[in-house]
Amino acid sequence: MRNRLKLLCLIFVLGAPMPMAWAMLHWQIGIPDHKVAHGNLDHDRPILSQWPIGQLPDQSQWWLVWSTHETCDDVCLAEADKWWRLHRALGRQAERVLRLRIGSDTDVLPGEIAVFWEGKAPDWHEAYRVWLVDPQGHIVTEYPAQVDARSVHKDLERLLKRNPEK
Template identity: 45%
Template sequence: MQEAMRIRHQRFKLLALIAIFALPVIAAWVMVQWRIGIPEQRTAHGELAPDVPQLAQWPLVELTDSLDEGDWVLAFDCSVACAENADRWWRLHRALGREAPRVTRLRIGGAGETLPGELLPGEIGAQWLDVPDWQAPGQVWLLDPRGQVVLTYGREVGERDVMDDLSHLLRMNPDRRSVPERNGDTR
C-alpha cells in the first residue's frame, strides 16, 4: 500500500512538471489559432510609404552630401507656413535631449534663416525640381541613416506623435558610432 502511494505521488509530480512546461505552449497556440488576447493596437503614428524613394533619389535642386553618416533625418516640406513648421520641428528636435545629435532636420523649400540643427543646403536651399506625386505641402518624412523613408506624416500630425515614433526608433536602433565607447574599446 505504501509503495503504491509513493508511485502514485511520483506520477503526480511528473504530470505536474509536464503541465508546467506544456500549458504555456498550449496557451500560446490557442492565442495564435483563435486570435484571443493578442493586442490589435498600432504603435507607429506615421504611415509606411514603400513607394517613396531613398533620399539620394529625391528630385531636389540641391541635394547635399553633408548629412552626417549614421544620422536619422527628419525632412519636412516647408512650402506652407514655413516659419511655423521650422519652429515646430526645431522644438521637437530640442525635446529629444541627448539623442538630438543623432537627428538632422532637412528643410525642403521655404525661405528664412536656418534654426540650430537644421540643414538648409546651398544658397537657395533644397528645393523640388519637380514635385513628385508622393509629396504634399507640409508633409514630414522620417528617414533612417541609409536615407530610406521609414515613416511619413501629413501636415496635421501632432509633434507628440512624431516624437513618440522617433524616440522609439532611436531607442531600438542604438548609435553604432558610440558602440566602442560602451564596450570599453578606446581605439
C-alpha cells in the same frame, strides 16, 4: 510518487503556453488591437539620396525631413518651430538626428538644413509632409501634413532606442 508529481508539473509548465495562446486568439483576450507606429509604414518613396534636392552632407545619422512651400508663411514658421522643439525634446539623442527642411530657406532655425527642390517637385510631394529617414537614407515612416509632433516624437524615440549608436 514524488517523481510522478515532478513529471506532471514539468508537463504542465511546458504544455500550458499552447492552450493559453489558443484561448487568447480564440477569445481575443490580451491581444493589442492598435498599431505601434503612428505614421505610414507602407510607402513607395525612393531613398533620400535619389530625391531631387541636391547634395546633402554625408552623415550617417537619422533625418527628420519635412517639406514646405517656397515662401515661408506663418504656417511654415509654426511648423519649423514645432520640429525644432521636437528635436530639443529628444535630449541626449538629439545629436543623432538632423533636421532637413525642403522648399524654403527663410528663417532657418539652429541645427536645421534647408534645401530646395531641383526643378519640379516630385508628384508624391505635399507641403508640410514629414518623413523619418534612417542613416542609410531609407524612408522609415511618412506622416501627413500637420501631423501631431507627439506622434512623431514617440516613433522617433522608439527608433533611436531600437537602433543604438555604434
